[in-house]
Amino acid sequence: METKTKVNNRITQLFQQKKAGVLNIYFTAGFPNLEDTAQIIKSLEVAGADMVEIGMPFSDPLADGPTIQQSNEAALRNGMNMKKLFEQLKDIRKEVKIPLLLMGYLNPVMQYGVEDFCKKANELGVDGIILPDLPIEEYIETYKGLFESYNLSNIFLVAPNTSAERLKKIDQNSSGFIYIVSTDSTTGNTKDITQAEGYFKKIQSSGLNNPTLIGFNINDHKSFNFACNYANGAIIGSAFIKALKEAKELKGSISNFVSSIKKS
Amino acid sequence: MKYTVNEKGFYGNFGGAYIPEMLYPNVEELKEKYLQIIQDRAFQDEFRSLLKDYVGRPTPLYHAKRLSEKFNTTIYLKREDLCHTGAHKINNTLGQILLAKRLGKKRIIAETGAGQHGVATATVCALMGYDCIVYMGEVDMERQKSNVERMKMLGAQVIPAKSGSRTLKDATNEAIRDWINNPVDTHYIIGSVVGPHPYPDMVARFQSVISDEVKKQLMEKTGKENPDYVIACVGGGSNAAGAFYHFLDNEKVKLIAVEAAGKGVDSGYSAATTYLGKPGIIHGSKTLLMQTEDGQVVEPHSISAGLDYPGIGPIHAHLFESGRAKFFSITDEEAFKAGVMLSRLEGIIPALESAHAIAVLENLNIKKSDVVVLNLSGRGDKDLMTYITKKDEFLKD
Numbered sequence: 001m002e003t004k005t006k007v008n009n010r011i012t013q014l015f016q017q018k019k020a021g022v023l024n025i026y027f028t029a030g031f032p033n034l035e036d037t038a039q040i041i042k043s044l045e046v047a048g049a050d051m052v053e054i055g056m057p058f059s060d061p062l063a064d065g066p067t068i069q070q071s072n073e074a075a076l077r078n079g080m081n082m083k084k085l086f087e088q089l090k091d092i093r094k095e096v097k098i099p100l101l102l103m104g105y106l107n108p109v110m111q112y113g114v115e116d117f118c119k120k121a122n123e124l125g126v127d128g129i130i131l132p133d134l135p136i137e138e139y140i141e142t143y144k145g146l147f148e149s150y151n152l153s154n155i156f157l158v159a160p161n162t163s164a165e166r167l168k169k170i171d172q173n174s175s176g177f178i179y180i181v182s183t184d185s186t187t188g189n190t191k192d193i194t195q196a197e198g199y200f201k202k203i204q205s206s207g208l209n210n211p212t213l214i215g216f217n218i219n220d221h222k223s224f225n226f227a228c229n230y231a232n233g234a235i236i237g238s239a240f241i242k243a244l245k246e247a248k249e250l251k252g253s254i255s256n257f258v259s260s261i262k263k264s
Numbered sequence: 265m266k267y268t269v270n271e272k273g274f275y276g277n278f279g280g281a282y283i284p285e286m287l288y289p290n291v292e293e294l295k296e297k298y299l300q301i302i303q304d305r306a307f308q309d310e311f312r313s314l315l316k317d318y319v320g321r322p323t324p325l326y327h328a329k330r331l332s333e334k335f336n337t338t339i340y341l342k343r344e345d346l347c348h349t350g351a352h353k354i355n356n357t358l359g360q361i362l363l364a365k366r367l368g369k370k371r372i373i374a375e376t377g378a379g380q381h382g383v384a385t386a387t388v389c390a391l392m393g394y395d396c397i398v399y400m401g402e403v404d405m406e407r408q409k410s411n412v413e414r415m416k417m418l419g420a421q422v423i424p425a426k427s428g429s430r431t432l433k434d435a436t437n438e439a440i441r442d443w444i445n446n447p448v449d450t451h452y453i454i455g456s457v458v459g460p461h462p463y464p465d466m467v468a469r470f471q472s473v474i475s476d477e478v479k480k481q482l483m484e485k486t487g488k489e490n491p492d493y494v495i496a497c498v499g500g501g502s503n504a505a506g507a508f509y510h511f512l513d514n515e516k517v518k519l520i521a522v523e524a525a526g527k528g529v530d531s532g533y534s535a536a537t538t539y540l541g542k543p544g545i546i547h548g549s550k551t552l553l554m555q556t557e558d559g560q561v562v563e564p565h566s567i568s569a570g571l572d573y574p575g576i577g578p579i580h581a582h583l584f585e586s587g588r589a590k591f592f593s594i595t596d597e598e599a600f601k602a603g604v605m606l607s608r609l610e611g612i613i614p615a616l617e618s619a620h621a622i623a624v625l626e627n628l629n630i631k632k633s634d635v636v637v638l639n640l641s642g643r644g645d646k647d648l649m650t651y652i653t654k655k656d657e658f659l660k661d
């Protein structure tokens with residue numbers, strides 16, 4: 001058995017209080033405009049999001065579909081980079097209380113320096129990291145101690161074809177939550193997640209230690225609610241990026257978007 | 265020093281499988297099964313037989329007398345340009361389609377830059393009756409129209425990659441995304457010694473037929489099986505991996521890898537990855553990568569679309585770092601002139617990729633008594649338009 005992780009941050013605390021209907025929203029830092037980052041996070045908190053994933057744009061986002069690819073490209077064109085992003089997040093904890101995660105790809109983090117990155121994330125009040133192309137074996141061998149020493153939850157993805165054995169390994173080395181990828185797809189696909197019911201039930205009944213959030217292809221109230229039946233909540237990315245793209249005014253559009261997902 | 269892959273999928277500091285979880289079961293399945301499948305007797309019999317009768321192997325090892333005379337040494341050209349479809353690429357696509365068949369896959373996807381790997385994949389898919397989808401950068405589709413038509417004639421569907429810079433790296437991203445969306449029935453035929461483990465090793469093994477033949481042919485012709493030099497061009501590096509493979513452990517054989525300098529290594533228009541790159545991750549593998557300080561992948565440039573890749577196979581990153589292979593870079597102009605030179609000296613019009621390997625002969629201190637094997641990876645038919653349009657720029661005198 002792996003030793004139990006010692007991470008205690010806003011993510012783990014959130015799940016102690018809230019077991020159902022957790023709404024986690026992803027956006028790409030630097031999109032639609034370079035300086036929108038802090039405003040989007042604040043508006044999401046005010047609107048009622050439980051958690052925010054801040055996307056660190058990358059030139060080659062392999063796991064993402066066209067919507068997030070385009071927001072990444074636009075953000076890079078706008079001049080976003082890691083240093084700039086960290087500068088923008090400098091005072092975020094003066095106002096924002098909900099858990100914050102950084103989501104991106106391994107290469108920019110490697111170039112920044114993984115330890116420096118963890119240190120900086122911790123200083124800024126970031127709680128979790130999602131790097132879909134960081135293999136769990138390398139995480140355990142090289143980075144786990146580091147992430148934990150900076151009180152960061154590293155969030156792993158689980159996909160429909162992930163074996164039971166591997167799911168167990170992921171659970172044992174996770175903290176915060178496990179990211180359940182709804183269907184075999186890149187982000188923002190149109191595959192119907194109701195067809196994944198069997199897979200969701202299997203995960204639900206597998207006795208995981210960690211909470212779960214379902215992501216990929218969740219785009220409205222209906223799919224959010226459906227996902228919430230089988231996990232502690234769900235993650236929305238591409239649909240929110242589309243809303244931002246069409247937004248005339250950020251705060252109001254964000255409020256409307258979150259309400260449309262959570263409406264009871 | 266070990267130059268082939270270790271049990272964890274690494275070549276020294278490079279390699280590995282940096283892939284999202286959605287691809288893990290696929291890549292793991294390949295990793296578990298590829299060696300057993302390709303070492304199986306029935307597989308080898310079928311592969312060898314098709315290499316012989318369909319591809320036209322063994323390809324000749326040709327003593328290029330006039331070229332040798334010019335450089336005052338002994339030069340043999342390994343004639344991969346005489347393979348069916350015009351380049352070494354088919355050695356790998358044939359191996360992988362036979363593997364896909366044994367894995368029970370029903371659908372084939374591939375990426376292509378210049379279109380050579382796309383054509384080689386479309387060809388073996390036609391041969392085996394498979395559906396074939398080739399991703400190609402929108403920019404490359406415009407530059408390489410005749411190869412797009414060849415793929416379509418062979419029954420493949422060519423899908424434009426419209427993301428990023430709309431060239432090879434983006435076509436590779438799109439192919440990987442397709443695989444994420446279709447993990448069960450689809451096999452992805454990667455065209456070079458790149459991508460997550462086990463691809464670099466698998467592709468190197470299929471291409472190793474090149475150096476296997478060279479050893480035997482050289483023995484017949486010279487009475488010794490090891491040359492003093494093996495020269496090959498490197499984009500991702502599949503032809504070089506194949507040409508070096510059986511000589512890796514014999515340190516007396518000098519391995520020369522030739523990258524594309526483009527308009528000059530410091531011009532901002534180059535594809536000389538070992539010179540310009542730093543360790544990074546691209547397409548699932550840790551390797552040398554051309555990138556910005558912030559870790560964004562940089563778009564390379566070369567006159568030859570086959571060398572126009574911002575990374576390099578992890579085996580080559582290791583050969584570079586360990587010093588086992590020596591890396592040179594050749595400009596567009598030098599390659600162009602070498603292509604014309606070979607055409608006139610030997611009556612062989614080389615692919616612009618291979619012309620980079622020829623051009624490096626000027627930069628080596630080869631002795632008269634040395635025996636040089638130069639891998640002529642492809643023929644120049646596909647580059648005729650470039651040879652025509654760049655003539656005035658490069659052949660002023």
